[in-house]
Amino acid sequence: MSNPADNKSLAELLKQMALANQSSEPAAVPEKKLEDYKFWKTQPVPNFNEQVSKEGPIENKTVKDIPLEPYPLLDLFEWADDLDLTRDDHRDEVFQLLYENYVEDADSTFRFKYTTEFLDWALKPPGYKKEWHVGVRVKATGRLIGFIAGTPCDLKVREQLVKSVEINFICVHKKLRSKRLAPILIKEVTRRVNLQGIFQDLYTAGVVLPSPVSVCRYNHRPLNWSKLYDIGFSYLPENATKTQMIAKYTLTKEGKLNGLRRAELKDFDQIFALLQKFQERYELVQDFTRDELKHWLFGNVDLQDKVKVIHTFVIEDEAEPGKITDFFSFYLLPFSILDNEEHSELGCAYLFYYATDCDENQAALKRRLTDLIGEALIIAKSLGVDVFNCVSCQDNNLFLQDLKFGQGDGILNYYLFNYKAKAINGGLDSQQKVDYDTVSKVGVVML
Numbered sequence: 001m002s003n004p005a006d007n008k009s010l011a012e013l014l015k016q017m018a019l020a021n022q023s024s025e026p027a028a029v030p031e032k033k034l035e036d037y038k039f040w041k042t043q044p045v046p047n048f049n050e051q052v053s054k055e056g057p058i059e060n061k062t063v064k065d066i067p068l069e070p071y072p073l074l075d076l077f078e079w080a081d082d083l084d085l086t087r088d089d090h091r092d093e094v095f096q097l098l099y100e101n102y103v104e105d106a107d108s109t110f111r112f113k114y115t116t117e118f119l120d121w122a123l124k125p126p127g128y129k130k131e132w133h134v135g136v137r138v139k140a141t142g143r144l145i146g147f148i149a150g151t152p153c154d155l156k157v158r159e160q161l162v163k164s165v166e167i168n169f170i171c172v173h174k175k176l177r178s179k180r181l182a183p184i185l186i187k188e189v190t191r192r193v194n195l196q197g198i199f200q201d202l203y204t205a206g207v208v209l210p211s212p213v214s215v216c217r218y219n220h221r222p223l224n225w226s227k228l229y230d231i232g233f234s235y236l237p238e239n240a241t242k243t244q245m246i247a248k249y250t251l252t253k254e255g256k257l258n259g260l261r262r263a264e265l266k267d268f269d270q271i272f273a274l275l276q277k278f279q280e281r282y283e284l285v286q287d288f289t290r291d292e293l294k295h296w297l298f299g300n301v302d303l304q305d306k307v308k309v310i311h312t313f314v315i316e317d318e319a320e321p322g323k324i325t326d327f328f329s330f331y332l333l334p335f336s337i338l339d340n341e342e343h344s345e346l347g348c349a350y351l352f353y354y355a356t357d358c359d360e361n362q363a364a365l366k367r368r369l370t371d372l373i374g375e376a377l378i379i380a381k382s383l384g385v386d387v388f389n390c391v392s393c394q395d396n397n398l399f400l401q402d403l404k405f406g407q408g409d410g411i412l413n414y415y416l417f418n419y420k421a422k423a424i425n426g427g428l429d430s431q432q433k434v435d436y437d438t439v440s441k442v443g444v445v446m447l
């Protein structure tokens with residue numbers, strides 16, 4: 001989209017709420033210095049603008065160095081050591097905490113509509129550890145007021161394989177903010193991960209911390225402009241009419257690509273091979289095991305399409321039946337809309353992994369990806385999605401403009417814990433705007 005202003009309010013909303021993970025602050029120009037970060041200056045993270053000559057761990061510890069006892073909490077609180085996300089009641093507690101506190105919407109008008117299916121998919125990939133779902137309860141009432149989650153996530157940083165986890169979903173109850181609970185949650189999850197012999201971590205945040213290895217920007221493609229307008233997400237640019245806006249974002253009912261169908265488990269080997277090959281172009285990728293990728297792309301295959309979280313599609317070569325040439329995937333995480341008589345839910349899709357065997361040249365790749373993700377938009381629309389989001393990672397910059405994605409205000413900073421690496425291109429220019437003439441070197445997609 002050439003003029004992103006027409007869905008600025010949507011971008012702002014997603015920035016504020018959608019991932020509680022975004023911020024409009026420019027990440028490259030930190031307002032604070034490392035010394036100003038009372039907690040982070042004590043952690044093995046690189047300084048801002050540090051020149052990295054040799055990539056690798058910052059400190060070297062072994063399991064023997066790690067305390068066996070949990071970090072002490074104020075007497076009011078206790079670690080939720082029983083937290084077990086296979087239990088419905090415990091999943092409900094995490095759901096409640098996130099539902100009420102993860103989202104930062106001043107008017108409490110919009111809330112993440114986490115489902116059991118979403119939490120299962122996001123928090124319980126193969127090899128997940130119950131003890132990496134770290135909770136804090138109020139001793140007197142048993143109420144869960146803090147949470148942070150680690151999930152297995154080995155990485156490849158340039159040529160180096162890095163045994164690692166991903167940390168996400170840190171949340172402290174609104175009434176208990178600014179009381180330094182977050183650093184304790186972080187230290188405790190670090191301790192528990194370290195005890196398994198893992199000393200590195202990938203995480204993303206909207207806030208600027210010392211020190212991002214990469215920075216990406218959010219992009220939003222309205223699929224149901226009139227609904228976004230009705231609920232105050234999108235506004236009407238001065239020189240346009242509603243009809244023009246609706247027309248601008250109207251998609252064809254059918255895509256262009258032959259051989260498109262939902263991915264099936266029998267396609268998995270080819271999908272795995274395609275992704276591995278395609279991701280060789282990036283400098284930061286997740287080093288998936290087969291089971292992990294199966295989980296992330298298929299989730300629970302028995303679920304009905306309506307409640308599926310992750311949707312994966314393939315292109316089967318018509319000339320060579322059974323041969324998969326491309327795949328793409330996206331996940332759904334809707335919002336509840338409160339206090340609106342007409343609309344109760346906002347459907348949001350997030351682009352996930354994709355790959356193609358098209359490797360002729362950049363122009364052909366651009367055409368192919370535009371067609372592929374164009375199909376994703378049409379399918380998402382048919383599933384009731386109102387807005388389709390992605391960041392400037394992978395090769396997304398190649399199709400954003402042609403597919404009418406608007407550049408959002410939200411920035412996503414990528415961090416590596418206890419690992420120094422040279423900066424990795426997140427697809428932005430020096431002003432942190434999407435650079436449509438280049439592609440990022442970030443291949444990993446974060447929830």
Ligand SMILES: CCCCCCCCCCCCCC(=O)SCCNC(=O)CCNC(=O)[C@H](O)C(C)(C)COP(=O)(O)OP(=O)(O)OC[C@H]1O[C@@H](n2cnc3c(N)ncnc32)[C@H](O)[C@@H]1OP(=O)(O)O
Binds near residue numbers: 186
């Ligand atoms: C090897 C294994 C390693 C594993 C761990 C690796 C690291 C993982 C790191 C976690 C990756 C998580 C990825 C995601 O989940 S990103 C999603 C973040 N979650 C939300 O935005 C939900 C709504 N917000 C909240 O629940 C609270 O505001 C949170 C919990 C975010 C902070 O609570 P609170 O507002 O009550 O503050 P405090 O007084 O307790 O603590 C203040 C300290 O916390 C630093 N802070 C603030 N926000 C973040 C943030 N998003 N990542 C890291 N640090 C953050 C802040 O700079 C300050 O430190 P310093 O400035 O003094 O130094």
